[in-house]
Amino acid sequence: MRPETEKELAALIRAATSPVSITGGATRLRPGEGQGNRIDLRALTGITLYEPEALTVVVRAGTPLAEVQAALAAENQMLAFEPDPRDGSTIGGVVAANASGPRRVSAGACRDAMLGIRMVTGEGEIIRNGGRVMKNVTGYDLVKLSAGARGTLGAITEVALKTAPVPPVRATLRLTGLDDAGAIAAMTTALTGPFDVTGAGRLTNGTVILRLEGLAGSVEYRAGRLREALGPQAAIETVEGDADFATLRDYGQTGEAALWRIVLRPSQAEPLLAQLPDPHIVDWGGALIRAEAPQDWRPDLPQGARADCERGAAMSLPETDPVIARLNAGIRASFDPRGLLLEGAA
Amino acid sequence: MEMPAPDMSVISRRDQIAARLTDALADPAAVITDPAETRAYECDALSAYRCPPLAVVLPSTTAEVAAVLRICHDERVPVVPRGAGTSLAGGSMPTADAVVIGLARMTDVLEINPQDRLIRVQTGRTNLAVTGAVAGQGFFYAPDPSSQLACAIGGNIAMNSGGAHCLKYGVTTNNLLGATVVLMDGAVVELGGPMGEGAGLDLLGVICGSEGQLGIVTEATLRILPTPEGARPVLIAFDSAETAGACVAAIIRSGILPVAIEYMDRPCIAATEDFCGAGYPDCEALLIVEVEGSAPEIDEQLRLIRDIAQGFAPLEFRESGSEDESRRIWLGRKSAFGAMGVISDYMCLDGTIPVSQLPHVLNRIGELSAKAGLRVANVFHAGDGNMHPLILYDANAPGDLERCEDLGADILRLCVEVGGCLTGEHGVGVEKRELMTAQYTPADLEAQMRVKDVFDPQWLLNPAKVFPLTVSAARRGQGGQDAA
Numbered sequence: 001m002r003p004e005t006e007k008e009l010a011a012l013i014r015a016a017t018s019p020v021s022i023t024g025g026a027t028r029l030r031p032g033e034g035q036g037n038r039i040d041l042r043a044l045t046g047i048t049l050y051e052p053e054a055l056t057v058v059v060r061a062g063t064p065l066a067e068v069q070a071a072l073a074a075e076n077q078m079l080a081f082e083p084d085p086r087d088g089s090t091i092g093g094v095v096a097a098n099a100s101g102p103r104r105v106s107a108g109a110c111r112d113a114m115l116g117i118r119m120v121t122g123e124g125e126i127i128r129n130g131g132r133v134m135k136n137v138t139g140y141d142l143v144k145l146s147a148g149a150r151g152t153l154g155a156i157t158e159v160a161l162k163t164a165p166v167p168p169v170r171a172t173l174r175l176t177g178l179d180d181a182g183a184i185a186a187m188t189t190a191l192t193g194p195f196d197v198t199g200a201g202r203l204t205n206g207t208v209i210l211r212l213e214g215l216a217g218s219v220e221y222r223a224g225r226l227r228e229a230l231g232p233q234a235a236i237e238t239v240e241g242d243a244d245f246a247t248l249r250d251y252g253q254t255g256e257a258a259l260w261r262i263v264l265r266p267s268q269a270e271p272l273l274a275q276l277p278d279p280h281i282v283d284w285g286g287a288l289i290r291a292e293a294p295q296d297w298r299p300d301l302p303q304g305a306r307a308d309c310e311r312g313a314a315m316s317l318p319e320t321d322p323v324i325a326r327l328n329a330g331i332r333a334s335f336d337p338r339g340l341l342l343e344g345a346a
Numbered sequence: 347m348e349m350p351a352p353d354m355s356v357i358s359r360r361d362q363i364a365a366r367l368t369d370a371l372a373d374p375a376a377v378i379t380d381p382a383e384t385r386a387y388e389c390d391a392l393s394a395y396r397c398p399p400l401a402v403v404l405p406s407t408t409a410e411v412a413a414v415l416r417i418c419h420d421e422r423v424p425v426v427p428r429g430a431g432t433s434l435a436g437g438s439m440p441t442a443d444a445v446v447i448g449l450a451r452m453t454d455v456l457e458i459n460p461q462d463r464l465i466r467v468q469t470g471r472t473n474l475a476v477t478g479a480v481a482g483q484g485f486f487y488a489p490d491p492s493s494q495l496a497c498a499i500g501g502n503i504a505m506n507s508g509g510a511h512c513l514k515y516g517v518t519t520n521n522l523l524g525a526t527v528v529l530m531d532g533a534v535v536e537l538g539g540p541m542g543e544g545a546g547l548d549l550l551g552v553i554c555g556s557e558g559q560l561g562i563v564t565e566a567t568l569r570i571l572p573t574p575e576g577a578r579p580v581l582i583a584f585d586s587a588e589t590a591g592a593c594v595a596a597i598i599r600s601g602i603l604p605v606a607i608e609y610m611d612r613p614c615i616a617a618t619e620d621f622c623g624a625g626y627p628d629c630e631a632l633l634i635v636e637v638e639g640s641a642p643e644i645d646e647q648l649r650l651i652r653d654i655a656q657g658f659a660p661l662e663f664r665e666s667g668s669e670d671e672s673r674r675i676w677l678g679r680k681s682a683f684g685a686m687g688v689i690s691d692y693m694c695l696d697g698t699i700p701v702s703q704l705p706h707v708l709n710r711i712g713e714l715s716a717k718a719g720l721r722v723a724n725v726f727h728a729g730d731g732n733m734h735p736l737i738l739y740d741a742n743a744p745g746d747l748e749r750c751e752d753l754g755a756d757i758l759r760l761c762v763e764v765g766g767c768l769t770g771e772h773g774v775g776v777e778k779r780e781l782m783t784a785q786y787t788p789a790d791l792e793a794q795m796r797v798k799d800v801f802d803p804q805w806l807l808n809p810a811k812v813f814p815l816t817v818s819a820a821r822r823g824q825g826g827q828d829a830a
Contacts, residue, residue: 144551165601330800
């Protein structure tokens with residue numbers, strides 16, 4: 001089912017009698033998602049408003065991510081949270097999955113760039129929340145609640161996003177010859193000093209990459225200071241641009257093996273890295289690990305960490321606290337009292 | 347401003363309820379019922395509206411907050427959470443049948459972890475004391491409401507507070523990684539997690555900014571950032587509001603991201619000059635733009651800002667060359683609210699608008715002000731469109747306050763009309779409750795209230811705030827009583 005308008009979508013959802021999943025390009029589905037009848041939002045397209053001087057863009061959910069990125073690039077702007085571009089990905093899928101790339105360490109996640117939404121609830125009611133201004137504390141922030149909700153609260157039909165200027169200069173520091181502890185330490189040094197690092201990760205080949213962006217003189221100055229701070233323990237090379245970060249961001253898009261996504265504190269990363277199978281990447285300065293693993297492998301998680309299987313079997317660890325599970329279920333029921341909306345918006 | 351009639355069945359049980367609360371707390375002095383002492387809690391910083399509470403409780407731990415909430419839940423007593431009481435929207439204003447739970451004793455730092463770039467605190471700690479705890483290690487906590495010396499982190503979370511520097515660093519919700527929350531039934535949950543990610547829905551995201559209506563946040567994990575090497579402001583003076591507004595847009599458009607862009611108009615400049623003599627130029631509007639980084643970075647950014655500003659023929663472009671000059675540039679802006687208070691009573695609005703609408707909105711405010719016969723001074727965070735029009739009135743002149751409230755409502759409706767919202771950082775509280783229908787449809791409000799139903803089915807936590815009284819009446823279980 002592929003509604004052409006928000007009203008048509010609302011009518012479709014109201015009329016639904018069996019489970020549905022809301023999808024865009026269906027490029028970010030996790031194991032088990034996208035069941036039931038799919039309601040495909042790819043006909044709801046278009047940038048409805050773009051004010052570069054206010055750093056805001058408002059986009060209908062089915063608009064291809066690539067189209068949004070091209071429109072912003074034409075004005076020398078970007079989505080600061082750096083979602084990975086997958087063929088066919090829509091902006092609605094990006095926000096429903098809260099898809100956030102390496103720049104999350106400095107610019108925040110997708111949910112942090114989301115200013116407002118229009119959505120159709122599980123009852124087929126059209127609502128809006130938030131707006132298109134940076135600061136808004138008028139009522140509850142259902143925008144954040146819907147970010148990453150994977151379509152379970154309703155179908156997001158339009159989203160207002162904060163944009164950011166494209167930095168004039170980008171440079172990547174490549175560090176080689178570091179073990180797990182050395183890699184985490186280098187990323188920590190980069191992120192805890194006054195270097196304004198906008199990405200810190202490790203590629204599958206073991207190279208630690210640190211990104212500096214901004215005005216030319218400033219990037220050069222900070223690169224120099226950062227090299228000094230990192231000391232002699234690693235071989236450091238500075239390269240122009242940030243192609244390495246695209247590699248890091250796009251890791252895991254191809255392949256068959258189970259793919260785990262683990263979020264934890266950087267200070268907890270080292271013991272976990274020691275038990276990881278290859279290949280894997282580290283991002284967000286050590287707070288995100290994504291790893292391919294045999295089907296029956298399970299991470300031994302430190303306190304507070306979370307792991308989800310992005311490919312393979314449907315699996316999330318640890319089990320959700322019962323009170324939080326009750327709140328999650330209650331909120332889902334409040335938006336979707338008939339319980340028709342399955343996970344699937346991606 | 348109306349409040350619902352208090353529940354007399356609660357008030358008649360005051361002694362019994364107070365006794366139960368006292369039993370539940372380690373320190374008997376943590377429960378206050380003496381009317382002379384509860385008066386200190388009869389209002390927050392919106393002091394026009396007052397009402398002494400049934401009792402005040404000052405717990406020291408999460409477990410004590412949970413015990414108090416269990417009792418209040420059991421006794422069906424409304425609860426009003428309170429941080430430092432700096433709310434400008436009446437967010438922690440009590441009712442006669444409510445127990446105020448104050449966080450003033452909960453100020454401990456629980457963990458500082460530079461490697462993970464976070465600090466965990468009890469939420470009665472003040473905003474500035476969070477930065478104070480990590481400054482020695484080269485970090486700061488970014489959201490900086492003007493009240494940061496006094497306001498508590500718990501209140502910041504309740505109101506999703508912002509500040510002058512949020513253009514670059516975001517507001518509270520962008521810097522909150524986790525929270526220990528006590529629900530109305532006494533259940534304690536840990537929300538968020540590493541990078542702010544928790545299990546399933548982003549419950550932390552909806553708690554932040556929910557004005558103490560979903561739970562009481564007793565502990566918070568906050569993102570801390572490395573302190574920049576330095577910061578320097580410039581002051582740019584213009585002969586018209588339009589030109590100043592256009593300059594703001596051009597700076598943002600150019601790709602430079604200053605940490606703050608502040609705006610003041612002539613009435614505001616005149617008042618602050620009389621008050622503190624900052625030495626501001628004679629002009630219609632001025633901007634204070636602050637950039638930060640290392641010395642060479644600051645120079646590079648300021649050079650670009652100067653080039654942009656020259657295109658708008660400013661009356662003056664004053665670049666700070668020293669700590670003292672920086673202080674003087676900020677002096678007038680930071681004194682603005684105090685300075686206005688000297689010349690007149692005033693009401694401070696908090697609407698936000700898309701930056702592109704700035705000249706139009708300033709013009710329209712001028713017209714509305716003339717029509718109402720009340721002067722309006724403008725001072726605000728121009729970079730993010732968060733306006734603070736100050737309406738001057740005479741509290742002793744009969745009818746003035748009402749005219750002032752009407753003009754305020756007209757200005758806020760104007761903000762919504764041009765694509766903005768009723769409140770950018772102060773919150774709805776009791777103050778803007780009845781205006782919510784200007785921004786949201788009944789269905790929009792219903793969706794929000796259903797979320798409260800999940801967290802607090804009996805609507806005991808800070809009820810009669812945020813939502814128009816008639817809209818929330820049935821849920822508060824007092825259908826017809828509000829008219830009284």
